[in-house]
Amino acid sequence: MLMPQIASPLKRPADNPLQSAPIPDRADLQVAAETQFPRSQLGGSVSVAAQAISLDVTIVGGGMITFDLLLPSLYHLERTGVVRKIDICALNTAPLKALAENPEFQEAFPGQGFTPHPSFSVPADAQFPDLYKDVIAGMAPGNMVVVAMPDNLHYPVVKYALEHDQNVLCVKPLVLKYEQAAEIEKLALEKGRFVGVEYHKRFDRRSLVARRSYALGQFGAFVMGEAKLIEPYYYRHSNFQNWFTCDRTDPFTYIGCHYVDLVYFITGLKPVEVSLKGVKGRFPNGNEAFLWSHGRVTWENGALLSVINGLGYPNAAAGSNDQGMVLYCEGNDQTGLIFHDDHNRGVAYSYLQGIGPGGSKYNYVSPDFYRLVPWEGPGYKPIGYGYESVAGITHAIHRLESATAGLAAEAALAKRREMIQEVDAQGLIATPANSYINELVVEAARASILADAAPVRIKYSG
Numbered sequence: 409m410l411m412p413q414i415a416s417p418l419k420r421p422a423d424n425p426l427q428s429a430p431i432p433d434r435a436d437l438q439v440a441a442e443t444q445f446p447r448s449q450l451g452g453s454v455s456v457a458a459q460a461i462s463l464d465v466t467i468v469g470g471g472m473i474t475f476d477l478l479l480p481s482l483y484h485l486e487r488t489g490v491v492r493k494i495d496i497c498a499l500n501t502a503p504l505k506a507l508a509e510n511p512e513f514q515e516a517f518p519g520q521g522f523t524p525h526p527s528f529s530v531p532a533d534a535q536f537p538d539l540y541k542d543v544i545a546g547m548a549p550g551n552m553v554v555v556a557m558p559d560n561l562h563y564p565v566v567k568y569a570l571e572h573d574q575n576v577l578c579v580k581p582l583v584l585k586y587e588q589a590a591e592i593e594k595l596a597l598e599k600g601r602f603v604g605v606e607y608h609k610r611f612d613r614r615s616l617v618a619r620r621s622y623a624l625g626q627f628g629a630f631v632m633g634e635a636k637l638i639e640p641y642y643y644r645h646s647n648f649q650n651w652f653t654c655d656r657t658d659p660f661t662y663i664g665c666h667y668v669d670l671v672y673f674i675t676g677l678k679p680v681e682v683s684l685k686g687v688k689g690r691f692p693n694g695n696e697a698f699l700w701s702h703g704r705v706t707w708e709n710g711a712l713l714s715v716i717n718g719l720g721y722p723n724a725a726a727g728s729n730d731q732g733m734v735l736y737c738e739g740n741d742q743t744g745l746i747f748h749d750d751h752n753r754g755v756a757y758s759y760l761q762g763i764g765p766g767g768s769k770y771n772y773v774s775p776d777f778y779r780l781v782p783w784e785g786p787g788y789k790p791i792g793y794g795y796e797s798v799a800g801i802t803h804a805i806h807r808l809e810s811a812t813a814g815l816a817a818e819a820a821l822a823k824r825r826e827m828i829q830e831v832d833a834q835g836l837i838a839t840p841a842n843s844y845i846n847e848l849v850v851e852a853a854r855a856s857i858l859a860d861a862a863p864v865r866i867k868y869s870g
Contacts, residue, residue, distance in 0.1 A: 461806075461809070461810050461813060462489055462490060462491060462492035462806075463490065463491050463492060463551050463552045463802070463805060463806055463809065464491075464492050464493050464495075464547060464548065464551040464552070465482055465491050465493070465494050465495070465551065465552045465553075465554060465802075466494075466495045466496070466497065466540070466543055466544060466547060466551075466552075466553050466554065466574075467479065467482070467494065467495070467496045467497070467522075467553075467554040467556055468497045468540040468544075468553060468554065468555055468556060468557060468565050469497070469498065469554075469555065469556030469557045470496055470497075470498035470503030470504050470506075470507060470556075471498075471503060471556065471647055472646065472647075473556050473579055474496070474503075474507065474556045475503075475506070475507060475510070476778070477608075477778055477794045477795070477798065478554055478556055478579075478798060479494070479496070479507060479513070479522070480513060480516065480517070480778075480780065480790050480795075481790050481794070481795045481798035481799060481802075482494055482554070482798070482802070483513070483516075483517040483520050484517070484789050484790050484795070484799075485798075485799060485802055486520060487517070487520065487785070487786075490799075490802055490803065490806050491802070493522075493523070494522040494523070495522060495523045495524075495525060495543055496522050496523070496524055496525065497525045497536075497539050497540040497543050498524075498525070498526075499535050499536065499537060500526065500530075500532065500533070500534060500535050500536070501524065501526055501527075501528055501530055501532055501534075502532060504524040504525075504526075504528070505524075505528060507522070508521065508522070508524065508528075512780070515787060515788070516780045516787040516788040516789075517787050518786055518787050519786075525539050525540075525542075525543050526539060540565060540568075541568060544568060544569055544572050544574060545572055547572065547574060549572075549573035549574070550573065550574070550575065550601075550809050551574055551575065551809075552574065552575045552576070552577060552802065552805050553565075553566075553569035553574045553575070553576050553577075554576075554577045554578075555569070555576060555577070555578040555579065556579050558651040558652075558656070558657070559581060559584060559656070559657045559661060559662060560584060560651070560656045560657060562578055562579075562581075562582060562583050562584075563583045563584070563585075563588045563592075566578055566582070566583070566592055566603065567591070567592065567595065570592065570595045570596055570599055570601055570603070571595070573599060573601065574601060575601045575602045575603070575805040575808070575809075576596075576601070576602070576603045576604070577604050577606060577798070577801045577802065577805075578603065578604070578605050578606065579605075579606045580605055580606055580607050580665055580666065580669070580838075580846070581605070581661065581665050581846055581847065581850050582603075582605045582838075582840060582843070582846070582847060583847055584657075584661070584847070584850055584851060584854060585847060585850075585851050586844065586847040586848050586851050588847070589840050589844050589847040590840070590844070592840050593839075593840035593841050593844070596828070596840065597825055597828060597829075600820070600821040600822075600824035600825050600828070601824070602801075602804060602805050602808055602824075602827075602828055602831070602839075603839060603840055604800075604801030604804060604805070604837050604838065604839060605837075605838040605839065605840070605843055605846075606797055606798065606801065606838075607665075607666065607669045607670075607673075607797070607838040607843065607846075608777070608793055608794045608796075608797035608798075609666050609667075609669070609670050609673075609793070610669070610670070610673050610797065610836060610837070610838060611793040611794075611796045611797040611800060611836075612750075612776065612777075612793040613776075613793065614748055615670060615673065615674065615748075618674045618746050618748075619673060619674045622674050622675055622676075622746075623676075626744070627735075627737040627739070627744030627745070627746060628737035628738050628739030628740075628742075628743065628744040629709060629711075629737055629738050629739075630671070630674075630675045630677060630707070630709070630711045630735050630736075630737050631709075631710075631711045631712075631736055631737060631738045632711065632712055632735075632736045633671065633711070633712070633713045633714070633733065633734055633735035633736060633746075634713065634714040634715070634716070634733070634734055635664075635667035635670075635671075635713065635714070635715050635716070635731075635732070635733040635734075636715070636716040636717070636730060636731060636732060636733075637663045637664065637666060637667065637716075637717055637729065637730070637731040638716070638717065638718045638719075638720060638721040638729055638730040638731070639659075639663060639717075639718070639719050639720075639721060639729050640719075640721045640722075640723060640728060640729055640765060640766050641719065641720050641721060641722060641723050641766070642723050642765075642766055643719045644691055644692065644699070644719055645692055648691070648719065649691030649692060649693045649695055649697075650693070650695070652691075652695075652697050652719075653695050653696065653697050654686075654688065654696055654697055654698055654858075657698075657854075658684070658686050658697075658698035658701050658717075658853070658854070658857050659686075659698060659699070659700060659701040659717035659718050659719060660684050660686075660701040660703045660715060660717050660853050660857070661850050661853055661854060662717070663717050664701065664703055664715045664717040664853075665846050665849065665850055667713075667715055667733055668705060668713070668715065668845075668846060668849050669838065669843060669845075669846050670733065671705075671707075671713055671733075671735065672843075672845050672846075673835070674735075674746070675707075675735075677707040677708055677709055677711065678707065678708045678845055678866075678868065679705050679706065679707055679708075679845055679848065679849050679866060680706055680707065680708050680865065680866050680867075680868075681705070681706040681852075681863055681864065681865050681866060682703065682704070682705055682706075682849055682852040682853050682856055682863070682864050682866070683703065683704045683856050683861050683862070683863045683864070684701055684702070684703040684704075684853040684856040684857040684861060685701065685702050685703075685857065685860070685861035686698035686700065686701045686857045687699060687700035687701070687718075697719075698857065699718060699719050699720060700716075700717070700718035700719075700720065701715075701716075701717045701718065701857065702714070702715070702716055702717075703715040703716075703717075703853060705849065713735075722766070723765075723766030723767060723768065724766060724767070724768050725766070725768065726752075726756065726764075726768065726770050726771050726772045727751050727752065727771070727772040728764075728765040728766075728771070728772075728774075729751070730751050731750040731751055732747075732748055732749050732750045732751050733746070733747075733748045733750070734746065734747045734748070735747075750774075751772065752772045753772070753774045753775070753776055755772065755773045755774065755775055756770065756771065756772055756773065757770075757771055757773050758770045758771075759771070774792075775791070775792065776792055776793060777792045777793060777794045778790060778791070778792040778794035778795055779791055779792055800836070800837055801837055804831055804837055807827070808824050808827050808828070811823060811827065812824050829841075848866050849866070852864035852865075852866055
């Protein structure tokens, strides 16, 4: 059926619409504005792993999310037997050495490590942008590639992994264009390989409770809401200044997508229009970027969501960032409310030294997303919905490969496809099939912000 279209108060030129190619039975974008869009040397050893029940994992990208969440999560899955070994590819050796020498990892995961690509013996100034291709090509089929690159680089890496018969865990957003997401969905199903998108807020217990309560009709229908996620100022002094530029991404695309996905996850409503305004600034290296953004997303029932994002939460402030969401709902002669304070989750510490995320002493400490804590085994284990999201996707891939390991090729392919579609239908883990609205919104948002906040309509067909 056709989704309703929300009329825009702005006049749209009809002579030069930007429109993506139509995809049957899914969606296309109609941009109502005049806009312009503008085999390598190996540094480490590569071995072909024999297929086993435990997964061989290759992480492509050694940056912040690998450090903060992915590697420690996979280390724990390694010692529980789900993962067999870990390889990490990066542009050069600097981030790899930082990961290997991190004292917290050594304390939490004694005796564990990874194979670096390039190897530590390679000169520090040598760069290997395509090294991941050689490492993935050396993997036995049916293992897992983790894509942890900047947003604009996800598509070629995910596609390359699928073409080489690997399952994929990709950090959000999957890609920046809907057609690319549809292509990945089709390729993954053809190969019978799983693609999971790491939208970890889906695994937050408060999100799961809200999803169930909304489905039971306990809130009414979502009608008006706002969400914000402001990352810390010190991001501006990180590697972000080399890739987070106006032509590639913006705060809404990078982190606002979390809350767009969450509203869809809780309510099941589809977005039909996006308008995004950006505020430009410059990184310390001089690169221009959208450092702040304000978005408005209109949903199929006419509901509105305001989304504020940026790279500017004070380093000296108590939280590692500022985030939260409020959704107002209409009921029968009454209203409902979903209020999530994701900034202060009820725990505050004042340290003797400035060991907080931005060097602060007094901090809101969230035990919910990711923490290393004592457990009954050696070192420490990761807890929180961030870990559970990584583990959930990895376990899904592990189950898929374990259930089909002894089957003939055709039977195994059919069974993997069946299991993939079951996960798609369940809707807990984000996949290309059940989270495609995020690519529609991201593509619309990028067109809008580059056209000075011109509204971009999403038209569903089928």
